[in-house]
Amino acid sequence: MSDRPLTLVLVSTPVGQLGSGRGGGVELTLASLVQGLVQRGLHLHLVAPDGSCSPVQSAQVTLHTVPGVDQPSWQHAERDSPMRIPQDAVLPRLWTCALELASDADALINFGYDWLPMWLTPHVESRIFHLVSMGSVSAVMDGAVADLARWDQRRLAFHTRRQASDFDLVEPPEVVGNGFDxxxxxxxxxxxxxxxxxxxxxxxxxxxxxxxxxxxxxxxxxxxxxxxxxxxxxxxxxxxxxxxxxxxxxxxxxxxxxxxxxxxxxxxxxxxxxxxxxxxxxxxxxxxxxxxxxxxxxxxxxxxxxxxxxxxxxxxxxxxxxxxxxxxxxxxxxxxxxxxxASQEGLAARVEAWIRRGLTPVDGTIS
CATH class of the missing domain: 3.40.50.2000 (Glycogen Phosphorylase B;)
Structure with a gap:
């Protein structure tokens, strides 16, 4: 694949609007990565719940917000809880918007720790990547990560090796760490x-x-x-x-x-x-x-x-x-x-390299 600037769709966490603090560390990671990717010349569509603020004011970043009820966090569910999507939930609306934008993008990156986008990944033409934000907290999510790893583990990245060791992976994990301004x-x-x-x-x-x-x-x-x-x-x-x-x-x-x-x-x-x-x-x-x-x-x-x-x-x-x-x-x-x-620049470089590797066809994979 050429080194032309990528266009990416970034899908924020559905547990709260960006800037509210309800998204925990995901909000800080997303803000740092947006800034770092802009500095590297990438063009970004940021999809987030209504009321969110873009971490960067730049012509290279377009913010798209959608209404809906916040998604319950897996962090606060029982380990054997089923997948739950509330009535009028923001989660499917985020992904409806993201997939509509995907026709003009090279790839989508999911920042939410949720079953739906992982399940969607093998079933849509758009190339979805996941920066996994938590370790093992749910049997349903453990299964979703393991299934995706068997299909094409290049679509998954983790913050640390200790986090990745929680999951049933088929290859050594892609570890991107984190980064800060x-x-x-x-x-x-x-x-x-x-x-x-x-x-x-x-x-x-x-x-x-x-x-x-x-x-x-x-x-x-x-x-x-x-x-x-x-x-x-x-x-x-x-x-x-x-x-x-x-x-x-x-x-x-x-x-x-x-x-x-x-x-x-x-x-x-x-x-x-x-x-x-x-x-x-x-x-x-x-x-x-x-x-x-x-x-x-x-x-x-x-x-x-x-x-x-x-x-x-x-x-x-x-x-x-x-x-x-x-x-x-x-x-x-x-x-x-x-x-x-843990610099912002280092994180952006690692994430872009991960996406470019994942977009390169490899014999024997569906990609």
């Missing part, structure tokens, strides 16, 4: 700030462990992120001394990085297999060491003893001891790792 993150070298925690406030994120460690150390824990489960947040707050948690809310990147950069360490306490760990890299980009459970994507990202400390999953004692060693981490080394491994 590093001009938006300022390196801060101070080491005497509070402890921080960032992410959606929901049980799978394990905020209670970080709060417990902060309470043991007699420190304040600043918490950034959308509170998805208010009852869960109240339970955590009631379990630690008053004033331990400072709720900072969901913040745009400019505010988050400014406040997060003042922390002496970020605690990362996932109870599930995180696909990547965007907040880990955002902290590192500000020079903030990360103390994390050695689980999922963060366990692959953090360089133990260089950019933070990894401890056994769910071990609060080990988390506390590692937090006391945060000052031994060189904050410039944290930023250096991000510049080498």
């Amino acid at each position: 590093l001009s938006r993150y300022e390196l801060k070298l101070g080491t005497d700030g509070p402890l921080g925690w960032a992410g959606r406030v929901a049980p799978e994120k394990g905020l209670e462990d970080a709060a417990a460690v902060a309470a043991r150390l007699g420190e304040t824990l600043r918490v950034w992120g959308l509170v998805e489960d208010n009852a869960y947040a109240r339970r955590i707050e009631s379990a630690v001394p008053a004033g331990t948690i400072e709720w900072c809310g969901f913040k745009p990147t400019s505010e988050l990085q400014r406040e997060l950069g003042g922390c002496r360490a970020l605690l990362n306490t996932p109870k599930w297999n995180e696909a990547y760990g965007n907040v880990v890299v955002e902290a590192l980009a500000c020079g903030v060491p990360v103390i994390a459970y050695d689980r999922g994507g963060p366990g692959e990202i953090i360089q133990n003893g260089e950019t933070g400390w990894l401890v056994p999953p769910d071990d609060r004692d080990a988390l506390e001891q590692a937090t006391l060693r945060a000052s031994s981490i060189d904050r410039q080394a944290c930023r250096g790792w991000v510049e080498r491994c």
Whole structure:
């Protein structure tokens, strides 16, 4: 295939409008990738729920929005739950729009973790690729990923090898990592700030462990992120001394990085297999060491003893001891790792290379 500029249709997550925070890390990934692909000269159609904002104002990006009811996230479903599409759902409308645009595009990239677009992939002429945003949380989705891998695994990419290992693949996985606009993150070298925690406030994120460690150390824990489960947040707050948690809310990147950069360490306490760990890299980009459970994507990202400390999953004692060693981490080394491994430009180059390889016919595949 020639190296002429590609035209791509990017289909956003159906769990919430872009800019709302409900899409979690997918929103940040999509924004970074759109900016990076525009810099590489690609032309993009961005399909998203009504109320969404384009992350880039450029003649190379056209935003298409559609109405509909948000799709329930698989993250909050029982493992054996069936596929559910609400009445007046936005999910099929996103794909009706995307497939109409596909006749003038080289390929479509799906950012939603959903069964419908994976099922569609072998059944339509348009070439659909999937940047898988989560690990294994659903039997239905595990089957969809495995079926697509058997049909043509080139259509799948993952953020980390640990994430990909959750699935039944037929070949080594395509791993593209993630990337960030590093001009938006300022390196801060101070080491005497509070402890921080960032992410959606929901049980799978394990905020209670970080709060417990902060309470043991007699420190304040600043918490950034959308509170998805208010009852869960109240339970955590009631379990630690008053004033331990400072709720900072969901913040745009400019505010988050400014406040997060003042922390002496970020605690990362996932109870599930995180696909990547965007907040880990955002902290590192500000020079903030990360103390994390050695689980999922963060366990692959953090360089133990260089950019933070990894401890056994769910071990609060080990988390506390590692937090006391945060000052031994060189904050410039944290930023250096991000510049080498998680830039916006690097992500865009890796994704474009993946798409171009997948568009090249190979003997023995339907492609």
